[in-house]
Amino acid sequence: MAARSKKEKEHLNLVLGSHLATIHETLQVLDKTPPSFATKVTWDDVMKMGDQVSKQATTVGMLWTGEQPEFKAIEENMASYFNTLQGFLLLSHGSTVGAGPTLSSAVHASVKQVVDSSFRLMKETISLYGTHSKDQKLAVPQLVGPVWEACSALKKTPSTNVTAIGRGMTQVAVSVKDVLREMKELKPASSNDQVDKTSGESCLEAASEPHDGNSSEDDIGNDLSPEEMKVAERAIEVVSDTLSFVKVLIHSIIGLLKVEKPSDNSSFVNSLEKLLQLCQELGRQIDEIGACLYPPQEIPAIKAGSEKILSIIDTVQVEVEELLGSSDVFMEPCNGLRSSLRQLASELSNSSIADEAARLENITLTDK
Template identity: 60%
Template sequence: MGRAEKEQLNRTLSQHLNTIHEILEVLDQNPPSTVEKVSWEDVIQMGNQVSKQATIVGMIWSGERVEARVIEENMTAYFNMLQSFLLLSHGSMVGAGPTLSSCVHASVKQVVDSSFKLMKESVSLYGAVNKDWKSSIPQLAGAVWEACSALKKTPAANVTAIGRAVTQVAVTMKDVLREMKELKPATDPTEDEAEAEIEPHDDETSSDSDLGNDLSPEEMKVAELAIDAVSETLVVMKELIRTITGLLKRENPNDSSLVDSLEKLLKMCQGIGEQIDELGACLYPPQEVSTIKTIVEKMSSLADDMKAELQSLGGNLEAFIQACDCLKSSLRRLDSAVDCPTTVDLENRVQKIDLNN
């Protein structure tokens, strides 16, 4: 009898899972603009209902014995709730751009994944001894609660989602800047020997700690100018975020043309972020001069593109334009620095002249 009941539970679970997967395929496509948009608050409220249903699952398994009928009834109620949650989530994506859609999909996926784990475990544990479910079921129900609670932090508008994405790019830039500031010039060999005699240490620790500490004076100058350029880029990002925040006050911040422009700006920011990440890697000796020059050129071009895109949106852009001008000035100084021949380069050229003579 117990085996037949478990097989029935597995069939029921499989049917529900297939239905949810079909709905998820629909969610991959944004709804047409003609569909009435669902408020994200409604999605959050339905998420609360899913969370409560998960709590009920935990309560069901708190007893000494759980009947198959109770599990099946609860499973059906749970998946009906989950379907409603998914349909409302889909309705909330009317007019959503790629960034907002990505945020919604990520939040929904957390709820679905945690729900699947809870329901699969609930069926799997049917017929098991009490101690097996005492720890797993409450933990999985808690994961659903956390996923549903996280819906409150999901952006409800395109401008908000894009603003957060730009902020995340800026955070990554700060990490690269911090690593750049750890670069140090090469020390006098005699000082290293004296330090080693006073405080001996193993070779492995020494090689790790000295990484990036052997820049020549010329290379250190390039690193310092690169640090200035990244610092100026962060000012540009700050002004961009401030400008995007101001766009929230517009009558229709979800206007499709505005969203398209903001998505373009985000891609430009991400492009600059990628260049800065590469720049950080190029500063370790031997410095890759040609790559640095290419990076400078790309960053300058992207800064111009960002300025042009923002100007098309209108508004007070004086602070942003000033930040862009400062960035371009710092990039020109960096470009000039890598153009300057180092002492080693001059010595090599002199040697070639002597050989030719």
């Protein structure tokens, strides 16, 4: 019996390898953009096929609830499972007709979760064939859960370019909101931390003074001088206005849901993709500015980031006007952000922090 079981397991492994190879070939097809003239599959059809994959996973798990499953039953279920998975992949590919990079990426990520969890389930099924350990047999039903979860997650996958891009912008808004929260935690140094210039106390002497035992190590080096605090306050206004800017942009994009149809042309999708890229670059610049506010503040980097943000606003405004026409609702946050950027620029130009940093750098270079 042992020899027969071993031979059957070898056969099952060969069959499994063949199925896996077919799925891998299909995945390579999915990496290619379907032609625009192809028939577009609705995401509802993809989800329905996902439900079938989930049911197939349940059937595989049921095989291991009793005694050792029969060789023929495993082979037949494996064939049925991979046929269903193959159909699921082909429908998923059909759903990306007319999809831009963002929507395609979201679809591929969801599909990958279904495929990966399916592979783990089927590989474990074959690896346990012929074993008689109760604990090992329990592993198969437990691997059904991840397949269910992956198939259920298909309901949350965006089905249109507008939805996918809107979510991408929402992620930027969340990131900017996090930066704003962290920036608001910056605080000025207490009077005890300021060096009394009239007493001639050096920075080294001040640093050597014992600190309050209740102070947190996380606070060390985060307290700002009055001048640094002014820069931070202006920067906080910029980030706050950036958040408002992104929110209005998101609402504008969501409004396009009433316009988008499966036959949307590529120029429409390209415009949306460009807006998302600009929005993401805006988020990166906000991250940079936030990181530069901690002492010693990096004034040149803050200036450079502010200038890039100003350029992004101008470009976004042009793109939005091409899609929606001129909008007072959108112009308001644009002008508000420009105003706060001008105020930050003014504060930076008046700041002696940059001059002090340059002086210290020159001293360091001279010493070398």
